[in-house]
Amino acid sequence: MTRSDIIDAIAKVLAGPMQHRHMEAFSPTARLNQDLYLDSVLILQIFLNLELEHGLMVDDAVISRKDVVTVADLADLFLPEDDAASAEPAPAAEPMAEFEGGVHGEEYYDIKVHCFVSCLCDGLKRRGIDHRPFYFGIWDAPFGISPRHELLYHDATVSHEPFRLWFERLYRAPVTPWYDHSRSKDENIATFLDLLEKRRETEGVMVMLDLFHLPERENKFNQNPFPHYLMPEMTEDPDIWFIRDPDYRWEGPIERAKVLNAVAQPSVAGGYHFDRAAFQPAADADVVAYLNTCLIRDHNPLIDALRSILAAHVEGRDGLTLSDLSSGLRELPVLAIRKYAYEHGFAFIWRAAKLANSEFEHWCTEIEALHQELKNIHFAAMKLAQTGDRRLIEDVTRRLDRADRFETSIKTRLGAAFDAWSAGFQDTAAPRLKALG
Structure with missing residues (x-):
């Protein structure tokens, strides 16, 4: 099959068995995540349907390729290497920063794997404190299993409290919950707004919001709902907030109303605040x-x-x-x-x-x-x-x-x-x- 044939097969899989709702954006240069809203699971589903419906198969290692950004990139995985190299190149993803000098160098590439932990570690890094020990708890961090035997990364049985207590012990500074589950959502949002209004330069105000309701933010998992912690800050424009999202290595402006809408979703409830000026090395x-x-x-x-x-x-x-x-x-x-x-x-x-x-x-x-x-x-x-x-x-x-x-x-x-x-x-x-x- 040619590259064009494979792109056509991808379109048929999305429009047919997958009944994808964003086909109006489909093209060879369409980005899988940002334009087509395809998360990692849906991309696996494409691989599966291409194999079952069109006989297109790839090796295991190809499924996890990190340089696959566009539809054309995806199609190229099924081409012989020479054919893919000769095809017109699609826009490349922005490269990730690499660490220099290996593990003993001045810089070490920082992997993000847990939003609650990453927000606190952002404060440590900005203080010049080694944050890596706090990630020890993540490789086997608790998760849930539903009564229907479904794996759950976010569940009522999973608490961030042990991480909070360990952080206070390791770095000898308070991390204070501000969300009161006995109060209404509106009352908690009022508390959140008050904390933002009074926030000092070294303070972080963490809020849990449903990232699914912030389509402006890249969300490669595209879960619905997708509870996620990030840290907003007010700006000189009352309608625009500056958002720090350490887990996704992103920061930038987003409309205040859109952030508050994501916070107000019934799928999420939680928040903490801290002052990084008090953090000390472990x-x-x-x-x-x-x-x-x-x-x-x-x-x-x-x-x-x-x-x-x-x-x-x-x-x-x-x-x-x-x-x-x-x-x-x-x-x-x-x-x-x-x-x-x-x-x-x-x-x-x-x-x-x-x-x-x-x-x-x-x-x-x-x-x-x-x-x-x-x-x-x-x-x-x-x-x-x-x-x-x-x-x-x-x-x-x-x-x-x-x-x-x-x-x-x-x-x-x-x-x-x-x-x-x-x-x-x-x-x-x-x-x-x-x-x-």
């Missing part, structure tokens, strides 16, 4: 206590949950069928990206213990492979759900085993390096973060 003993809490060495909670969800659908529990498995894993991409927090753990220990940069690079590759395998699991499970072919269960199970091995080896090496470095520090008693399982 003591080694507290870092030791925190990592000992966060590094769950004997199992991998997310993999365990995926096994449980798969079994529930395979066995038909609670009236489920294999076709329900797609919705059961809908939010996996939001949780899978948290595994990149392991890089913060390795970066901290490798710098503290002055370990070889080459080995750090190796484990970064292994972390990337873990994330890739989680994406492969998702794709294989979607294929199982759409086809109902029970022979594919073995493929999903095999990939789960592979991801389990990846993560276990990552934890084992990180734990060994951490134990060697921390042998001289006393681990003091501290509250324990709860993880699923």
